[in-house]
Amino acid sequence: MNGNNYGWGLPVAASSYAHDIDFGIILIHVAMVAIFVLWGIFFTYLLLKYRRRDGVPAEREHEHGALKSLAPDIVVMVFEIGLIVFYAIPSWSKIKMNFPQPGEANQVDIIAEQFAWNIHYPGADGKFGRRDPKLVHFSNPIGLDRDDKDAQDDVVLANEIHMPLGKPTLIRLSSKDVIHSFFIPEFRIKQDAMPGMVIPVWVTPTAVGKYELSCAQLCGFAHSFMRADVIVDTPEDFDAWLKSHAPVKQEAPTKAAESW
Amino acid sequence: MNTHDEHHGGHHELTFWEKYVFSVDHKVIGLQYLITSFIFLLIGFSLMMLMRWQLAFPGHPIPLIGGLLSSSLAPNGVMTGEFYNQLGAMHGTIMVFLGIVPLAVGAFGNYIMPLQIGAPDMAFPRLNMMSYWLYLPGGLMMLSSFIMPGGPAQSGWTSYAPLAIINPGQTVWLLSMVVIITSSLLGAINFLVTGLNMRAPGLSLDRLPIFVWAQLVTSVLLLLAFPPLEAAAVLQLADRVMGTSFYLPSGLIILGQPLKASGGGQPLLWQHLFWFLAHPEVYVLVLPPMGIVSEIIASGTRKPLHGYKTMVGSMISLGIMSFIVWAHHMFLSGMSPMLGNFFLVTTMIISVPSVAILTCMIFSLKGGSIRFTVPMMFALAFLPLFGIGGLTGLPLGLTTTDIYLHDTYYVIGHFHYVVVTGSIIALFAGTYYWFPKWYGRKMDETLGKIHFWGTVICMNGIFFPMFIQGMAGQNRRYFDPTAAHHNIPTQPLHIVSSVFAWLLFLFQLPFIYNFFKSMWHGEISEENPWQATTLEWACPSPPPHGNFAKTPRVYRGPYEYSLPGHKTDWFPQNEEAKA
Structure with a gap:
């Protein structure tokens, strides 16, 4: 049987464009894990550092700090624009829009x-x-x-x-x-x-x-x-x-x- | 408004029926929605617990209740493919349309939004009553299909034509949907009018709590997205019962027999109309929970939300963008691949405001004095778990990677992280947070913490394995996963998911007990137990009919916590500053 083609990850790759798709899936998952881990470390740090302690009041931040909330967005946008332009559109065209001649x-x-x-x-x-x-x-x-x-x-x-x-x-x-x-x-x-x-x-x-x-x-x-x-x-x-x-x-x- | 003047002027005693059943009071209607939608969530979850047996142990008789099921559904207690598909379609429908939306909008929106804007009631109290009294019969009608000949719908909650047109059970589904959608539309109009016109003096739009903003954007989405589905459902109904062919192409041959239909229709039309609703619907499912989480984070950290304007702007842009991303559900449907590129770009754009909202929420923690109360724990859990839901949307929104992952368990994992560990977790947070407002009593903290840890761990145990199964190529909606060879290596993960699903049920028991016990015997809560600033805490708990003894006046923004020089670390919106 074809049992050893399959496991807990992606199955065996057996077509000319399978690696194009795998490349995207792996790249995105590496990025996702990296984002989640970094984010998780920051989150845990905030929860520990700013847990309630007697006599320590909350600090009100200054209003002009709001811009930094856009920093992660800029990183995400650059990553996504790169994915669209250099990966998704070319590979999508290759797989779904360019067909071999019937001959x-x-x-x-x-x-x-x-x-x-x-x-x-x-x-x-x-x-x-x-x-x-x-x-x-x-x-x-x-x-x-x-x-x-x-x-x-x-x-x-x-x-x-x-x-x-x-x-x-x-x-x-x-x-x-x-x-x-x-x-x-x-x-x-x-x-x-x-x-x-x-x-x-x-x-x-x-x-x-x-x-x-x-x-x-x-x-x-x-x-x-x-x-x-x-x-x-x-x-x-x-x-x-x-x-x-x-x-x-x-x-x-x-x-x-x-x-x- | 007439109803109010009547009650205020006359103070006539309301009968039991007027007070608890056919009430026009937004608080009673809110609680009716709350209890009803929680019951529907439990029903939808029970259907899934049955399906989880079949997925974990395909072909084995269902224990305990297998013998009680009719032999057409489960001969000798073994589930049939039809029954599995019925359970699947009804699980999705009940959870989305009868569970989460009525809970997020009907219950929380109805009860909390008028209080947060200092209004005595909704703008149209009778319309409000009518929304509930369409929702409940619509829901019961949907459930009644279980005892109809042919059983309930079995073509997925997406009801793709032509399958939905030729399968039994769909007619009752369509009729019920028309009733439920009408209920939502009436609610949406009421919320918009109330939120925009009945704000207390001084409560300008830039002082509205985030939760009110979320409800307003949600109402616009419901108002604009539901009519196309309602129309689409009527057309599908016509295809089923009147012999039309809106969604049926010519020349269909069903099980060897030509279908008696005129043909000439287009199945893709249904998908476009359906997803034109159902994608904005996703934001209907997540915006109110985001609003709830924001409220709880502000009072739980004792500091103003970070980037209030960014959050409001992001919510509005999410709302607008949600109308032009729908066809990312249809990349592989046969729609022009060129069109896929357009929806790829809009889908990537919509991730920007979502990231902005999550970023604001997490930056709000910085510098805070975080109180780990039960509602705050649920609200904090929302952040990373909703984050997983959002991140896993990325490979599905990209055309190329979606070729492989589309319609696999990866998709199921993704959207359940969004609506279960996202929306439902936030709705639990809101329940613990506003319970003292509803009943004047607090819920038990210890039971709440047991519920929290059990729920969060079990939800992850159910949904995380699905990413691995999806990666291995397992198709969704398989009643017997072992029928395909490529599913066999990941079959043990179905057992893991199923065990966690059944455990999740056990961990809801402390919540149910806590809810009803605290309703009557909970610790009496002070008027403002979380020391919060928004207007809902400026009236007694539970609020009397008409809510505020005197219309409150608003002097400042919604989250004035830890203001230097102020005597307490919270400064309510309606408290006049001493000169």
């Missing part, structure tokens, strides 16, 4: 539903077959039109995603029913799947292994059971796997039925 990426559509992840690969032709909500059936959870010529080699899976190592995977995320959220802790990626919208997500895995996709947005009574395995293979293994699954076989959709 150079492994493409996959992920269609979430209560309580499963449907995975749709375009197959060797690189073209997704037509999907139509009217065709959705127990045996065809994503409503794939099998008469469409682009659909002939498409691969449809449930609760199992394969990705090639070192190559960006471009995901188009959507939902059939309610809001779900696509979260793979090892990749540090999260994105809500919003019904009525198709939202792009990309990730470049950096280590072969088995990871976990879970749903991060309350989606109903079985929310906590909505998970999938994420399998990162070498590009050769990935291609071999994809070939072995094309064309669409009937057992793929029925797997989804079995899980419920």
